Amino acid sequence: MTTAPSAWATATTLTHGGRPTGAAVTVNPVVARTSTVVFDSMATLQASLDAHQAGQRPLLYGRKGTSTSHALEDVVARLEGAHACKLFGSGLAAIACTFLAFTRPGDHVLVIDTCYEPVRKLCAHYLAQRSVQVDYFSPNLSDLAHKIRPETRLIWVETPGSLVYEMCDLPALVRIARAHENEAGSIRVAVDNTWGSAMLYHPLALGADVSVIAGTKYLVGHSDAMLGCVSTSESAWPTLHGTVELLGHSISADDAYLALRGMRTLAVRLAHQAGSSLEIAKWLQQQALVYRVHTPMLPDDPGHALWKRDFVGGNGLLSIEFYAGVGMVDACAFCDALQIFGLGHSWGGYESLALPVHVAGARSLSRWEERGAVVRLHIGLEDTQDLQQDLLLGLSALADRLGQARPDS
Numbered sequence: 001m002t003t004a005p006s007a008w009a010t011a012t013t014l015t016h017g018g019r020p021t022g023a024a025v026t027v028n029p030v031v032a033r034t035s036t037v038v039f040d041s042m043a044t045l046q047a048s049l050d051a052h053q054a055g056q057r058p059l060l061y062g063r064k065g066t067s068t069s070h071a072l073e074d075v076v077a078r079l080e081g082a083h084a085c086k087l088f089g090s091g092l093a094a095i096a097c098t099f100l101a102f103t104r105p106g107d108h109v110l111v112i113d114t115c116y117e118p119v120r121k122l123c124a125h126y127l128a129q130r131s132v133q134v135d136y137f138s139p140n141l142s143d144l145a146h147k148i149r150p151e152t153r154l155i156w157v158e159t160p161g162s163l164v165y166e167m168c169d170l171p172a173l174v175r176i177a178r179a180h181e182n183e184a185g186s187i188r189v190a191v192d193n194t195w196g197s198a199m200l201y202h203p204l205a206l207g208a209d210v211s212v213i214a215g216t217k218y219l220v221g222h223s224d225a226m227l228g229c230v231s232t233s234e235s236a237w238p239t240l241h242g243t244v245e246l247l248g249h250s251i252s253a254d255d256a257y258l259a260l261r262g263m264r265t266l267a268v269r270l271a272h273q274a275g276s277s278l279e280i281a282k283w284l285q286q287q288a289l290v291y292r293v294h295t296p297m298l299p300d301d302p303g304h305a306l307w308k309r310d311f312v313g314g315n316g317l318l319s320i321e322f323y324a325g326v327g328m329v330d331a332c333a334f335c336d337a338l339q340i341f342g343l344g345h346s347w348g349g350y351e352s353l354a355l356p357v358h359v360a361g362a363r364s365l366s367r368w369e370e371r372g373a374v375v376r377l378h379i380g381l382e383d384t385q386d387l388q389q390d391l392l393l394g395l396s397a398l399a400d401r402l403g404q405a406r407p408d409s
């Protein structure tokens with residue numbers, strides 16, 4: 001469904017994808033706000049209906065998308081190497097619709113233990129009541145093969161994992177899934193690609209059927225809109241698309257415009273934020289109260305080799321694991337002492353954020369209870385020296401609480 005030449009590299013797609021063409025056009029697509037589309041005759045209306053039936057995207061009705069949302073779909077699908085993309089009002093709505101599309105009562109789903117926590121809630125409080133069984137598997141895949149059942153229809157992956165970024169070998173996972181497919185049907189492999197955000201990681205090229213992105217994070221990139229994207233292979237598309245048609249997901253032209261505008265600078269933002277976050281990660285590794293810094297970008301991270309093999313770059317996320325004995329209350333004091341870092345949910349904007357996170361509550365297969373508190377940082381576009389000075393305020397507050405010497409500034 002995308003129209004740009006296939007030879008375009010990512011940076012060119014980000015710059016030119018979804019732009020109007022013609023003899024004299026605006027640089028950016030117009031914000032096509034509409035519910036109703038009016039036709040000049042019943043024949044024209046019928047032609048649009050027919051085109052829609054045939055799988056095209058004519059202008060038909062606001063819920064089916066506008067020229068603005070279609071432009072955004074094209075850019076995301078192109079970056080994901082997908083057949084096509086559908087847009088949602090949030091990342092979680094995109095995830096929920098993927099689960100609804102590829103499961104029915106009686107099916108079994110396998111979910112990676114390191115998933116975004118609301119996915120666990122969706123499984124426990126929605127799918128289970130509708131007779132979809134859910135099991136969790138380890139990101140190291142040691143238990144995956146023996147957990148696959150004849151009724152398994154969907155494997156949900158997130159790599160790197162939420163909060164502490166454990167890596168999963170997706171090509172190996174896909175090989176295991178394909179080896180277990182049976183007459184009852186195929187096993188769809190769906191990946192939460194929010195960390196990679198369509199630029200750094202290409203799950204469909206590695207064998208997955210579906211890639212989901214919380215566009216709220218890096219695609220929008222400015223913390224001013226919510227967005228979810230589901231991109232699929234050609235064979236998975238009719239099921240996903242049909243479900244979206246039934247459930248009525250749709251986004252506003254304004255939000256599509258904001259996301260497209262944000263994506264024009266995705267490559268430079270990610271490269272800059274990855275550089276800053278690696279610099280800060282290495283600096284944090286030398287600080288007294290820091291037991292471990294989590295990001296697969298660090299050469300000594302257990303997931304680094306896999307990240308180097310399968311990813312083409314990094315981002316602004318990292319998490320600090322303090323020594324055991326530093327509790328949640330201490331981690332909150334660390335955060336309260338920060339002046340530049342904002343305290344808040346989400347990430348992927350241009351600004352730095354910090355948040356204490358409960359890893360133990362977000363894992364059921366690995367034990368985290370007895371370890372030190374974890375603070376997730378998102379490194380924005382600020383000056384790294386300023387960010388380090390800010391983190392020193394937090395580390396000093398922590399040292400004061402624990403009766404230890406303050407770190408040197």
Ligand SMILES: *Cc1c(COP(=O)(O)O)cnc(C)c1O
Nearest residue numbers: 090091092116192194214216227
């Ligand atoms: C934030 C996030 C989501 C959910 O996105 P929303 O737009 O906040 O609903 C899903 N997956 C991951 C990995 C996320 O970080």
